[in-house]
Amino acid sequence: MGDLDNLSLYEMLSGLRRGDFNSLELTRASLARTERLDPCLHTLITPTPELALTQAQAADQRYREWRREDPSATWNLPSLLGIPVMVKDVLCLKDVRCTCGSKILETFVPPYTATAVQKLLDAGAVVTGKTNTDEFAMGSSTENSAYGPSRNPWDTTRAPGGSSGGSASAVAARLVPAALGSDTGGSVRQPASFCGVTGIKPTYGRVSRYGLVAYGSSLDAVGGFARSAAEAALVFSTIAGHDPRDSTSANRPVPAIQLSSDPSLKGLRIGVPAEYFIQGIQPEVEEKVRAAIAVMEGLGAVVKAVNLPHTRFALPVYYLIAPAEASANLARYDGVRFGLREPAEAMWDVFKRSRGAGFGAEVKRRIMLGTYALSAGYYDAYYGQAQKVRTLIKMDFEQAFQEVDVIACPVAPTSAFRIGGHGDDPLAMYLEDVFTLPANLAGVPGLAFPVGFDRDGLPVGMQLMGAHFQEEVLFRAAHAYQQVTDWHTQAPSL
Amino acid sequence: MSLTLSEVEHIANLARLELSADEQARYREQLSAILEYAAILQQLDTSQIQPSGTILAAGLPLRADPAGASLEVQDVLRNAPQAENKQFRVPPVLE
Numbered sequence: 001m002g003d004l005d006n007l008s009l010y011e012m013l014s015g016l017r018r019g020d021f022n023s024l025e026l027t028r029a030s031l032a033r034t035e036r037l038d039p040c041l042h043t044l045i046t047p048t049p050e051l052a053l054t055q056a057q058a059a060d061q062r063y064r065e066w067r068r069e070d071p072s073a074t075w076n077l078p079s080l081l082g083i084p085v086m087v088k089d090v091l092c093l094k095d096v097r098c099t100c101g102s103k104i105l106e107t108f109v110p111p112y113t114a115t116a117v118q119k120l121l122d123a124g125a126v127v128t129g130k131t132n133t134d135e136f137a138m139g140s141s142t143e144n145s146a147y148g149p150s151r152n153p154w155d156t157t158r159a160p161g162g163s164s165g166g167s168a169s170a171v172a173a174r175l176v177p178a179a180l181g182s183d184t185g186g187s188v189r190q191p192a193s194f195c196g197v198t199g200i201k202p203t204y205g206r207v208s209r210y211g212l213v214a215y216g217s218s219l220d221a222v223g224g225f226a227r228s229a230a231e232a233a234l235v236f237s238t239i240a241g242h243d244p245r246d247s248t249s250a251n252r253p254v255p256a257i258q259l260s261s262d263p264s265l266k267g268l269r270i271g272v273p274a275e276y277f278i279q280g281i282q283p284e285v286e287e288k289v290r291a292a293i294a295v296m297e298g299l300g301a302v303v304k305a306v307n308l309p310h311t312r313f314a315l316p317v318y319y320l321i322a323p324a325e326a327s328a329n330l331a332r333y334d335g336v337r338f339g340l341r342e343p344a345e346a347m348w349d350v351f352k353r354s355r356g357a358g359f360g361a362e363v364k365r366r367i368m369l370g371t372y373a374l375s376a377g378y379y380d381a382y383y384g385q386a387q388k389v390r391t392l393i394k395m396d397f398e399q400a401f402q403e404v405d406v407i408a409c410p411v412a413p414t415s416a417f418r419i420g421g422h423g424d425d426p427l428a429m430y431l432e433d434v435f436t437l438p439a440n441l442a443g444v445p446g447l448a449f450p451v452g453f454d455r456d457g458l459p460v461g462m463q464l465m466g467a468h469f470q471e472e473v474l475f476r477a478a479h480a481y482q483q484v485t486d487w488h489t490q491a492p493s494l
Numbered sequence: 495m496s497l498t499l500s501e502v503e504h505i506a507n508l509a510r511l512e513l514s515a516d517e518q519a520r521y522r523e524q525l526s527a528i529l530e531y532a533a534i535l536q537q538l539d540t541s542q543i544q545p546s547g548t549i550l551a552a553g554l555p556l557r558a559d560p561a562g563a564s565l566e567v568q569d570v571l572r573n574a575p576q577a578e579n580k581q582f583r584v585p586p587v588l589e
Binding site for chain 1: 497501502505506508509510511512513517521524525527528529531532533534535536538540543544545546547548549550554555557565569570572573574575576582584585586587588
């Protein structure tokens with residue numbers, strides 16, 4: 001049964017169809033592996049084994065019916081039927097507690113399911129648990145989770161990255177072949193890089209945010225993890241699409257992602273931005289990323305220098321806009337309708353005490369930052385100015401994508417840092433995201449995938465960014481790269 | 495850009511956050527550092543630039559608003575810390 005964990009998503013699907021094994025066996029193997037490894041890795045806040053087994057049995061029933069009726073027509077089988085997956089604990093799943101990594105929602109049980117999660121369920125996936133996250137998705141390591149940090153399977157003294165660190169760690173450790181995350185400033189791409197897996201942050205509006213607990217509403221994107229671009233593409237295709245319940249959801253069809261076994265990248269124009277290869281990056285990160293770009297060039301791509309001149313302003317822009325939006329989005333946690341309520345004589349004290357007790361330090365910091373940036377007298381100088389610089393950052397990308405099809409760069413300045421490594425300095429942690437923030441500000445898609453290991457054996461990732469709604473180009477490029485390299489097939493020994 | 499303790503108190507009040515004296519002092523320092531850093535945005539001339547409140551090109555779509563199925567009252571109240579008579583029970587608003 002140990003072999004089942006190492007199968008790719010596609011191998012699992014063919015195996016299920018052929019009857020080599022069934023979903024119950026696959027799910028039990030996943031649950032057993034999770035039970036064995038999660039006391040160390042802590043990928044999950046809420047395991048859902050009974051739900052998973054029920055769903056697995058339903059999947060097996062569906063396969064049996066399909067075999068009886070028409071075993072030649074695979075096209076009418078749901079695309080992820082019987083596959084165990086995990087979901088970041090900021091996405092609602094009806095009747096399963098959703099904590100957002102916070103004490104303030106410790107006992108909150110959503111009465112509805114997020115659209116992206118429902119799409120996974122409709123595709124037949126089996127949900128084995130809700131994964132750990134920095135509180136309300138604010139953080140880059142899961143150290144801000146009120147439930148304790150997750151660990152990087154490559155070196156368990158190190159962070160898996162964040163905020164979707166639980167999902168990234170679970171996929172890297174082969175607990176599940178796919179998991180959902182969310183990315184507001186890099187929270188899918190950075191943990192993907194730290195954990196040596198492939199992670200997609202789709203174009204803003206490509207995947208419905210209905211049921212994603214809001215952090216920064218103009219920045220949030222539901223994304224996914226898998227062990228290869230081809231597998232991540234399947235997850236992406238499953239969750240993408242218009243949703244009338246999300247008014248920012250793009251009303252355009254989701255193209256079927258065609259990935260060829262021919263690794264040629266002839267015709268692909270890759271832009272390399274000088275602003276992303278600055279001093280201070282770990283030398284091996286730059287080395288591996290440049291080597292990967294060279295591999296793609298060898299496959300026929302054309303590489304040219306591009307400029308994204310406002311890159312260095314992305315960090316301050318983000319740390320004004322995201323907290324501002326968060327201060328509004330987190331105003332709902334007041335102890336009135338749901339979540340923690342601390343007792344008090346008067347209403348306002350209930351608000352203050354519940355929020356004071358229920359929110360962690362980073363969340364409080366960002367709420368305060370955002371409140372200040374939006375407050376009377378400061379709005380124009382801070383939030384207003386940030387919004388204008390955001391326009392400049394967007395324009396940088398629009399300009400660049402007139403000359404190139406994708407932009408290639410590092411995901412993070414370093415490989416995975418030690419848990420506790422950033423001490424008490426919030427700014428130091430914020431600098432982790434310098435290369436990922438711009439994509440959220442501009443709304444463009446970004447794909448992170450492994451391109452090597454550093455001298456400590458820690459994964460190094462690379463990022464490809466594309467123009468709006470051009471995820472297919474990103475998947476195609478990464479898939480080609482993954483056909484002539486094998487970084488993505490390496491697994492940590494656990 | 496250094497915040498005073500009284501400014502921190504004011505923001506915490508706006509945000510309805512109860513902070514200990516310790517937290518107030520710590521956040522004063524940390525927020526001042528972050529705001530100081532954010533001041534580099536002032537370097538840029540944005541007089542001709544439109545703000546981006548969103549990256550949606552077309553703005554938000556409108557739709558008709560017909561009555562339809564919504565959440566059942568018992569589901570809405572299920573997470574309530576205190577509920578009574580199909581209502582959320584709260585302490586009085588005292589000024």
